[in-house]
Amino acid sequence: MRTSAALSFVILLATSAVAQAEDEVITVGPWTIATSSKADKFDSCTMSRSTDDINVSFVRADDGLALLLDSSKWRLERGRAYKVTLVAGQRSADARALAETRGVTIALADRPFNEGMRAANVLEVRGEGTTLRVPLDGSIAALARLEACFVNNSSVSSDTNPFVAPNRNQWSQAQYEERKTRNGVVKCYRNFVIGRYRCHRFY
Numbered sequence: 001m002r003t004s005a006a007l008s009f010v011i012l013l014a015t016s017a018v019a020q021a022e023d024e025v026i027t028v029g030p031w032t033i034a035t036s037s038k039a040d041k042f043d044s045c046t047m048s049r050s051t052d053d054i055n056v057s058f059v060r061a062d063d064g065l066a067l068l069l070d071s072s073k074w075r076l077e078r079g080r081a082y083k084v085t086l087v088a089g090q091r092s093a094d095a096r097a098l099a100e101t102r103g104v105t106i107a108l109a110d111r112p113f114n115e116g117m118r119a120a121n122v123l124e125v126r127g128e129g130t131t132l133r134v135p136l137d138g139s140i141a142a143l144a145r146l147e148a149c150f151v152n153n154s155s156v157s158s159d160t161n162p163f164v165a166p167n168r169n170q171w172s173q174a175q176y177e178e179r180k181t182r183n184g185v186v187k188c189y190r191n192f193v194i195g196r197y198r199c200h201r202f203y
Contacts, residue, residue, distance in 0.1 A: 028145050029138025035153055045149035047142050049135075055103075056134050058143070060150040063107075065114060069125065069132065070103025087124040088136070091116035097127070118143055 025034040028047075036044045036059075044061035057068040076099040084106065086093045093113040097104035106125070108114050117123060123134040 026145060026149075028142040030135075031138055031142035033142065033145050033149055035149060042153045045146050045153065047146040051135055054132065054134075058108075058146060060146050062154075065108040067106040067108055067123075067125075067134075068103060069097075069106070069134070070100075072102060074102045076101055076104065082127055085124075085126040086113065086117075087126060088113065088117040088120035088122070091120075097125070 025032050027033075030049050031047050032049065033045060033047050035042060036046060044059050046057050046059050048055065048057040050056070053073060054069055054071045059066045059068060078099055078101050080099045082097040082099060082104065084095050084097045086095055086106070086108075091113045093110040095106050095108070095110075097106050108117075117136070118140050120136050120139075123136055125132040125134065
């Protein structure tokens with residue numbers, strides 16, 4: 001009887017510990033980074049924040065980077081693909097916003113635009129009815145951690161499965177550094193562990 005009770009207690013503690021580990025998140029400035037799993041298998045990493053009644057999430061998965069926007073005030077036509085223009089700094093890109101009832105998913109497939117977005121302060125999503133402004137403060141470091149989250153967890157998934165090819169993207173972890181100068185703050189990043197940094201000055 002005591003053995004059974006002790007065993008049940010141990011199982012309860014183990015289950016609680018696993019659930020706690022799965023719920024752990026990382027905060028980078030105003031952004032919260034967390035992992036997502038499907039059927040006990042790693043699926044993606046998300047980078048989220050809320051502002052002006054809009055919930056903003058960047059999702060990094062096997063098929064690339066996507067932007068999710070949702071609001072309790074929206075009433076959208078589910079399944080419809082709205083034409084939008086994304087603007088970040090000096091770069092812009094045309095995209096489609098796939099709608100649910102209260103949110104949209106936008107695939108960020110334009111690599112040059114994504115690189116420019118890292119250094120921007122605001123991402124504009126221009127639709128036919130209005131322009132949504134997504135604050136990007138703190139996003140350089142957060143996007144780097146998002147990529148690191150995906151690469152590290154993808155590597156673990158591959159290492160524990162002998163029937164799939166090992167992850168070849170371990171060197172694609174984004175690198176970031178920031179330094180203060182007399183003339184402002186210089187923020188630098190690179191998409192690979194080796195190679196030149198791209199630097200931008202903020203006054």
